[in-house]
Amino acid sequence: MNLINKEVTHKRFGKGSVVKHNDSFIEIHFATENKKFVFPDAFGEHLKLQDKSAANSLEKIIQKQELEREKAEQEKEEEKDRQRKEQQLRLEYEKLMKNHKLHPASQIVFWCDVEELSKIFTEWKVFTGVIKNGNNKGKPNKPTRIYPNSVCLLTARDSSMPEKDRRILGVYMVNEDFIGKFCEDGYIPAHSEYRLQLTEQESDRMFFWKYYLNEKSPHKMTWNTGKYRYFDNIWMAQMLLDIVSLKSDIQERELAQNFFEYFCRMNQIREEELPEPNGALMRV
Structure with missing residues (x-):
């Protein structure tokens, strides 16, 4: 707005008129000298416009700036609060990881429906499903055994095929700061680097039951319930x-090799001591 030549009144310097102003300051000519003030802040306490129309317009500008300042302060406080919570979670995470003992079975395999695979490999996260009964019915499952040493294994089988033909379609390490007991939404995010999607030809050679078995029924290949x-x-x-x-492919092989070495390091596994696969499919 243009305030040049507009008359103002100052509590101390009396009447004057505007000679210059921009978004940051305003210069007023009083009877004996010119004075500069912060604009528009000075009008809140020290200066008053005589022109009512201009004063109303200026009041709207001041109110708008005040709202913007309040919003900025609120966002600043929210950011501080977010950082405090983040720091608290980080401390809890570090404490938990310091005392964490590796569970011998801390990997997780998913039965993936065909329609969800595209989304999983695009977003690189998988949903644990919801609790079916009890007090927490409808809430997402918490993968409590999952830590940064865990892998999400993605499997599927054609509905016309028997369970023994379940294929491995992809794998990923979980995000390096993920802890299952803190998971509220049921989604397990992938590590930014260690993730692999198998081609159809590769999947046809990776039978899940070659490696997996049910200890109570080692010759059976059944997946009755659960995601x-x-x-x-x-x-x-x-x-x-x-x-x-x-x-x-050289690059994919290198990534897979790095993935394997990282996994072994995280799970304290020595490659030279790794036994041959002996899952249910190998016992038929």
Whole structure:
């Protein structure tokens, strides 16, 4: 707005007129000298416009700026609060990881429906499903055994095929700061680097039941209920090693090899001590 030549009154300097102003300051000519003031802040306490129309317009500008300042302060406080919560979670995470003992079966395998696979491999996260009964019915499952040493294994089978033909379609390490007991939305996000999607030809050579078995019924290959189940760290290492051998592309093979080495390091597994796969399919 243009305030040049507009008359103003100052509590101390009396009457004057505007000679200059911009978004930051305003200069007023009084009887004996010119004075500069912060604009528009000075009008809130020290200066008053004589022109009522201009004063009303200026009041709207001041109110708008005040709202913007309040919003900025609120956002600043919210950011501080977010950082405090983040720091608290980080401390809890560090404490938990310091005392964390590796579980021998902290890997998780998912039964994936065909329609969800595209989304999983695009967003690189998988949903654990919801609790079916009890007080927490309808809430997402918490993958409590999952830590940064865990892998999400993605499997599927054609509805016309028997369970023994379940294929491995992809794998990923969980995000390096993910802890299942803190998971509220049921989604397990992937590590930014260690993630692999198998080609159709590769999947046709990666049978899930070659590695996995039910200890109580080692000769049976059944997956009756549930979207996921936990399984042995050693079995996961066997799968990753075989995936490395499948990769013909140099870059993908290198990624798979790095993935395998990182997994073994996180799970304290020595490659030279890794046994041959001995899942249910190998016992038929």
